[in-house]
Amino acid sequence: MLNDNQDNEAVQSRNWHIVVFLAGVGLLFLVLIIRLYSLQFTHYEENLQRSENNRLRKVVLTAERGYIYDRNGNVLVRNRPSYQIALQAMSLPKKKEDRKVIFNRLLQIKDKDGELLFDSLSLDTAFQRINWIKTRPIRILEDATAEQVAIIEEHSSELPGVITQIESRREYPYGTLASHVLGYTSEISEEQLKQPEYENYSLGDRIGQKGLEQGYDQEFRGKNGLKLVEVNAAGREVGQVRGVETQAPITGLQLISTIDLRLQKVAEEAIPDSVKGALVAIDPRNGEILAMVSSPRLDPNIFSLKKRDRNKGWAQVALDSMRPLTNRAISGTYTPASVFKLVTAGAGLEYGVLSESKYYPKSCTGGYQYGARYQKCWGVHGNLNVVHALRLSCDVFFYQAGLDIDMARINEFGRRFGLGEKPLGVDIPGEKGGWLPDSTSFNAKNKRLGWRWARGLILNLAIGQGELVTPLQQAVLVGSIATNRGVYQPHFMKELRDENGTLVRRYEPKIIRSGRMKPETHRILMNALDSVVNHPGGTGKRGAVPGIRVGGKTGSGEWKKGEKTHAWFAAVAPLSDPQIAVAVILEAAGGGGAKAAPVARKVLMAYFGIEEEETKK
Structure with missing residues (x-):
């Protein structure tokens, strides 16, 4: 009896395991069927999309x-x-x-x-x-x-x-x-x-x-x-x-x-890479920039190379003490030197302080005594009027003129022609404005040094030793003085066209500063520009071009005691109908008439299609 019970229990246990097993198998198949139904029907669109995403890209x-x-x-x-x-x-x-x-x-x-x-x-x-x-x-x-x-x-x-x-x-x-x-x-x-x-x-x-x-x-x-x-x-x-x-x-x-490739090549060749400097050539009638050079240059192709070569080229450029990444033409700020005498003279003429017939009692004997201070001139020039003073770039004349005119008037005249704190708005990034000091801005800028504005500062400022300008501003200055029609915004974009050549946008010249003066002021300044280049005693005679009446102004900007001056030359031509203005600066090169004027001359000759051989005949 005991054995029968044991056998029954064994059978029941085996049957129970079979039931559990079959139930497990059934449950598994049920899960598979549900999952298959879900994949085939419920999530069909989603899975199809995933499949397509794996196949399509x-x-x-x-x-x-x-x-x-x-x-x-x-x-x-x-x-x-x-x-x-x-x-x-x-x-x-x-x-x-x-x-x-x-x-x-x-x-x-x-x-x-x-x-x-x-x-x-x-x-x-x-x-x-x-x-x-x-x-x-x-x-x-x-x-x-x-x-x-x-x-x-x-x-x-x-x-x-x-x-x-x-x-x-x-x-x-x-x-x-x-x-x-x-x-x-x-x-x-x-x-x-x-x-x-x-x-x-x-x-x-x-x-x-x-x-x-x-x-x-x-x-x-x-x-x-x-x-x-x-x-x-x-x-x-x-x-x-x-x-x-x-x-x-x-x-x-x-x-x-607006760039002229032929003119750009000549300008680049005129300034070697071993020299820090800049050149701007602009059409003062509409603001089109014909050529712009900043030296030393860099090769932008290095940025299109593979990473290893690009990093190597970038390191050389970034660590170069000559700072080739800086566009000196628009972001280099320098003292304008004697080119600024055009502004001082213009302000004096415009406000009736100077005239073509006015001579100062103190003639140039090599310097000027102001209180206990003796301010030197670079030469001995005698008794001069404003045209002669600009031609010879006499400091003594402009020391006296500056004190008579006062900086407020001088700065006002300069701002008319694009100088000052605001950039001119050229259509490439990085442009800086300049600085025309007055008592307020001078005191604010030099507060940490404890320097205060004094009237004697006008002596330096009247001859351009203290203001800050860019080479672009200098080109705009001399060009707009020559045209007397207003200051046009300098720009590089002439036209934008689509791939088929259809015109999309054309740059419309825009006047951004008044750039105007009295006819008599204009006439006298034009005579002075002419005299600087074309008179035998003019400081800018090395900028003369045969057959073309060039006007200009030289400058030698002091920047560090004991070092050679920055060489400036700003020119415009032809004087009868100004078409091109050029400004050149060569850092620590010496006199503007000797060093910068010949560079501008090469650009002007190229613009007017005059070969070097013709000048030797």
């Missing part, structure tokens, strides 16, 4: 950046094709260990010379960035050669998620020519992305830096396109999806600049 077609031309249609900036090896987040394996395998494979790839294509540091950085940048490829090798691309393609089956792209890079066919005007492009920085003007940009975008590249970046960028492509399991493109229209990119606008 949206590819952004980057728009070509617009070209830059000179005023005669010569290409100053263009694009060149550049191969990039990159990581595509969507095509890389999801597992960390699988990505590590690809990482190690890349590190082992060598070129034909046995050199590694990738370094571990930059590659590791790229793999880190791919974790949080999913929407665009991350470059791991920039500006790759055809050989390097071929090597990557040979290993393509082993490198899922590693792709080859072609993008355009900026090319500057004339190297350093007009480099400070043109600027360069580089990848946008994280700091720039935080600025409101870059809210529509993304990390990895190449943007304009400095010069016209930055000033007209929005116009150059164009509009990106889009296409839908099919990819294989390795994430490589196998073809475009049929029936889906590609949205073609729109090329950026082409900028026709």
Whole structure:
């Protein structure tokens, strides 16, 4: 009886286990059926979309950046094709260990010379960035050669998620020519992305830096396109999806600049790279800048090279004590020296303090006594009127004139012609204003030093030793004095056109300062400008051009005791119908008439089409 009970219990236990097992199997099948139903019906659209996303990929077609031309249609900036090896987040394996395998494979790839294509540091950085940048490829090798691309393609089956792209890079066919005007492009920085003007940009975008590249970046960028492509399991493109229209990119606008390539070349050759200096040539009738040089120059092509070469070139530029990154033409501020005597003279004539027939009782014997202070002149000039004083650049005459006129009037006249604290508004970034001291601004600027305004300061200020100007301001000053029609805003953009050549926008000349004076004041200043260059005793006679009536003013700016002065020369021609104004500064070069005037002369001769041989006949 006991055995029968035990057998029954064993059977019941076995049956119970079978029931539990069958129930478990049934439950498992039920779960599978529910999951299958969910995949096939409930989440069908979602899963289909995921599948399509794995098979299809949206590819952004980057728009070509617009070209830059000179005023005669010569290409100053263009694009060149550049191969990039990159990581595509969507095509890389999801597992960390699988990505590590690809990482190690890349590190082992060598070129034909046995050199590694990738370094571990930059590659590791790229793999880190791919974790949080999913929407665009991350470059791991920039500006790759055809050989390097071929090597990557040979290993393509082993490198899922590693792709080859072609993008355009900026090319500057004339190297350093007009480099400070043109600027360069580089990848946008994280700091720039935080600025409101870059809210529509993304990390990895190449943007304009400095010069016209930055000033007209929005116009150059164009509009990106889009296409839908099919990819294989390795994430490589196998073809475009049929029936889906590609949205073609729109090329950026082409900028026709005011620069004259021929004149720019002459200006660049006239100032060697071993000299710090600047030159500006401008049309005073409309503000068009014909040439602009800042020396020493830099080659903007270095910013379009691969990272290693770019970093090397950047280090050389950034550490150069000559500061080649600085555009001295618009951001270099200097004492205007004797060029400012035009302002002092103009103010005196305009306010009736000076006249063509006025001579000061104290003639120039080499200096001027003011109280206990004896202020020297650079020569002995005798008794002079305003025209003779400008021709010989006599300090003693202007010491006395400055005290008579007073700085308020002198500064007012200077501001009419573009001098002062406000920049002129040229259409490239980095322009600085100047400084016309008066008692208030002088005391504020020198408060820490404990210096206070004194009337004796006018002696220095009347001859341009104390104010601050840029070379661009000097060119605008002499040009607008000569025209007496107003100060036109200096600019580089002449026209913007689309890729088909259709005009989009034309620059309309704009007067930004009054730039006017009485006819008698204008006549006397023009006589003085003429006398400086064309009189045998004029300080600017080395700026004379045969057959063209050039007017000008020399200057020698003191900046450091015991050092040579900065050499200034500002000129305008022809005096009967001013078409071009040129300002030249050569730092620590000596006298303006001896050093800067010959540089301006070369530019003027090129502008008027006069060959050097003609001057020797």
